[in-house]
Amino acid sequence: MDSVFLIKSLIILGIFALSLGIAAYETYFERVIAAFIQDRVGPDRAGPFGLLQPLADAGKLFFKEDFIPTLADKWLFILGPSLAMLTALMTSAVIPFGDSILYDGHEILVQGIEVNIGILWVFGVVSLGVYGILIGGWASNNKYSLYGAIRAASQNISYELAMGLSIIAVLMMSGSLSLRTIVEEQHGMNWNVFYQPLGFIIFLTCSFAECNRTPFDLPESENELVAGYHTEYGSMKLGLFLFSEYVNMFISSAVIATLFFGGFNYPGMDWVYSALTSKMGEVTGHNLATLVGTLVFFGKIAFFIFVYMWVRWTLPRFRYDQLMDLGWKGLIPLAVVNMIITAAAELSNQPLLVNWIGLGVFIALLYAGSALMKSKKTSV
Amino acid sequence: METLETIKNLTMTQWSFYAVSVLTLFGALGTILSKNPIHSVIYLIMTFFSLSAHYVLLNAQFLAAVNIVVYAGAIMVLFLFVVMFLNIKDEAPELDNNKIVIGASIVGGTIGVILVAAIRLTESQKIDPSTYQIKTGFIETLGQLLYSKYLLPFELVSVLFLIAMSGAVMLGRKEKGERNF
């Protein structure tokens, strides 16, 4: 038991260090990708190819003045960014990063905790992310901060609803809340995205809004709110707010890859597994196959992180009423429709076929409806 | 010396139970004792978290998750909205503190006595650990019950939500001349 717990702790430590490291290098790659899209040079001074840039940024933030405004509520001002970071770092516990490690006759899962409530844990911790922003914005005693905080909170809670509804459609297919079961259901190339294209799009949009990323970065829209909820923040307290955004981006990419893109599954995994176990022996082969799966998973995560950045430098920002309209009047009804289509498809014997037919019928109805509305308007 | 012996002989479960209980009581006391309403809300969130830990100790995992999602994640956000943006500190009338303390302790004490009496009177079922179903508190069992035996209450809940929604809309109508942005 003790050595198993030790290895588990090491796995958690590894995932923890990786999520911090990846979050740090996301800032670098964001600038590189921005530079590429806008045809600029980008960071190239700190180290070869500017690779030490994140370290330099962190060092700069550490040596800035630790500033607390006189009118601010001191403890809440410190608690805000701490909570934001804490909630961002707790989500990764339930995500299965790989299959399992065989050690000393024990099978140890590459995952923080494997529990019956997996996806609800993610959902719960994400819903707590609001507190960091809300408390930080209120404690600053600044109008911009307050307005940014209330906007961020309203945005987050609105998009959480559509997110929860789109998860339900995935749960119907797997019949379990455990993320590991959801991943194992998608063995090989049997990924959920083929059954749930609409659900995937809804979930992706909601995760953009949950991470406060462009095109939904209203809480910190600098041309109207200075810097939103972190206007009064400086030094590493500001750093924690910014850093938690990048950690959240990593985690939500991992959740998207887990729910819709098969997690650590990849086509031809059975062949790789049998080849490795026959060549390297049962234990080493199994562990190596796990490693390959984990690397594939990180590849998928990297792809989604790239999508985040690609969208950021491509789409303009929404207006606030457009954002709320999209969340409430657009995504929630769509998610309900997706749920009903999935339910009907799963109960018929041909889930893949019925899903796509249902989606096609829905789009046709939508198109016909809008055409009808248009012709009515022109006749009046 | 005897107490020391019992402390030494505590099992892991008992240790975690006592640790979580201390946290729960600390959060609950902080909620009622802190002067700033925002601090109260944060203590209350902490209390809900430790209650969730209690549910986990009882192996009611779904209930623990729902407690976090609904109470800590949704209802407390609403509380925080209301407390933060209604500016209670200006409008709170001067209250006589002593009278409140006396009244509250009488009410609280009475409820406490009633609770203790009621709990002593109920016959708790003894559960045999060897035959106990581990998955009793899990979502699968809960769903099976909710959608077969308790179907009618479940459908009535949706009617209740409908009423609550219309109530919220009625309450939230804006009056003319209010200043806000």
Next chain:
Amino acid sequence: MISNLPQDFSPILVQFLLALGFVIFTIIITHVLGPRLKSKQKEDPFECGIESEGDARTPLSVRYFLIAILFVLFDVEIIFMYPWAVNFKSLGWFGFIEMLTFVAFLMAGFYYIVKKGVLDWERD
């Protein structure tokens, strides 16, 4: 490895302590390393260069509260759907009809909210 018992959750303590340690470490280190220069002007609330006027914590539009109340209601309804989704295959078509009724009530409330203009942000 999976025992379905509370001890499955014990590794979460390790992660929580790590996260807490990281946050506390960062806050303390940045407090120690940074310089401290006090000035009245600097510590006033930032308002783009002009004198700050009035209390920063002004009342906000009631729409935000309505969004929060509706969020609580919808969130609870969504939580009710989770046990259904997990037991979906064993409940079959009967469960489908059950949930259709539930969702019909939900969408009726939703339609009422939209009709009442609670979600129209461009209208004051």
